[in-house]
Amino acid sequence: MKKLEFFRKIRRGLGAGLICCLLLSAVPASAANGFLEPLNALNSGMFYASDGWENGPDFGVGWRANNIEFNNGIMALRLDKTGCPSQCSGEPYASGEYATIGEDYGYGRIEARMKVAKGTGLVTSLFTYYDHNPDPDIAENDEIDIEILGKDPTKLETNYYTAGVGEHSTVINLGFDASLGFHDYAFEWSPTEIKWYVDGNLVHTENGSRGQLPTHPGSIMVNFWAGANDAAKYWTGKFVYPGSPVRAYYDWIKYTPAN
Numbered sequence: 001m002k003k004l005e006f007f008r009k010i011r012r013g014l015g016a017g018l019i020c021c022l023l024l025s026a027v028p029a030s031a032a033n034g035f036l037e038p039l040n041a042l043n044s045g046m047f048y049a050s051d052g053w054e055n056g057p058d059f060g061v062g063w064r065a066n067n068i069e070f071n072n073g074i075m076a077l078r079l080d081k082t083g084c085p086s087q088c089s090g091e092p093y094a095s096g097e098y099a100t101i102g103e104d105y106g107y108g109r110i111e112a113r114m115k116v117a118k119g120t121g122l123v124t125s126l127f128t129y130y131d132h133n134p135d136p137d138i139a140e141n142d143e144i145d146i147e148i149l150g151k152d153p154t155k156l157e158t159n160y161y162t163a164g165v166g167e168h169s170t171v172i173n174l175g176f177d178a179s180l181g182f183h184d185y186a187f188e189w190s191p192t193e194i195k196w197y198v199d200g201n202l203v204h205t206e207n208g209s210r211g212q213l214p215t216h217p218g219s220i221m222v223n224f225w226a227g228a229n230d231a232a233k234y235w236t237g238k239f240v241y242p243g244s245p246v247r248a249y250y251d252w253i254k255y256t257p258a259n
Contacts, residue, residue, distance in 0.1 A: 030255070031104035031217070037253045039075040042068070050097035050223075054089040060121075060228035060239060062089030068096040073251065077224035079122070080245040093241065097223035098250075103130050106217035107258040110144075111186030111197075113251035114222075118179035121226045121239025122150030124248040126185055130218030132163050140164040142214035144194060146185050151237045153179040158187075158196045158204050162212045172196070172203045182251055190258060191215070220255060224248040 030046055037043060050063035061079060064087070069076040077096035081088075088094040105128060116124035125147045132140040143166065145159040156172045176183070186197040194213060196204040206213065224247075227236030 028104055034256045039250055039252055040073050041070045048099050048101050054091050057229045058231035060091055060226040061093045061095040062091040063097045064094045067094050068098060075250045076247040078245050078247050079224060081241055093226055095224050099221040100219045103218045105220050105255055107189050109186055109188045109256040110220055112253045113182050113184050115182045115249040116148045116153050116178045117150050117246050117248040118153050119150040120237040123236055124148050124224050126222050128218040129221055130216040142216045142218055144187055148178050149236055153177050160214055162214050168210045170204050222250060
């Protein structure tokens with residue numbers, strides 16, 4: 001559901017030479033050795049700020065790079081309606097999405113320290129994404145998710161997809177309101193298991209018994225959005241703009257590869 005338009009544009013033919021370079025290049029050091037991204041400023045050598053598109057009918061936002069803010073070591077993804085819908089890819093709101101450049105991040109531990117946004121209709125996320133299909137209109141993705149819905153930020157939702165097959169959702173009671181402070185959220189991914197953690201504590205495990213686990217390295221992504229259409233009707237609830245910008249906050253993002 002969370003297509004990365006950066007890779008869509010490559011596959012649509014905006015840069016055949018770039019495709020060749022990506023295919024021939026070595027795995028980046030950040031994927032081979034891991035990284036700790038402090039989010040002090042836009043790291044254009046390793047991350048991409050989505051800008052100028054939207055992710056489909058279930059998303060009520062268009063991505064804009066200037067809706068990503070950096071201040072005192074904290075990255076904020078800001079949802080607002082400035083210039084919308086004309087400057088928001090036709091959507092009623094604008095927001096931010098931040099992703100690693102390249103789909104090279106495989107087995108290991110993916111984690112972030114986040115303070116989520118509260119409000120019906122909102123989703124704060126951390127996930128990996130890989131698309132099997134070069135056709136931008138066909139979703140055959142590998143994906144592992146951490147999502148917290150603003151309608152009840154005392155719960156965390158885990159999920160995963162393999163070649164577009166998923167809906168292995170599990171809701172975890174956090175025991176705290178995730179919109180009131182920063183907490184550490186992580187998942188460890190191996191060929192046999194995905195384990196989700198909150199503040200270092202194991203909260204959920206998937207071993208493939210509910211469906212094949214993802215196998216392909218992907219991009220590490222965070223985004224903040226408002227649900228629309230079926231997502232709003234059946235999952236996030238309907239978002240009503242409160243009259244001023246809403247923000248989700250990230251302190252750092254970290255990747256530790258498997259041994």
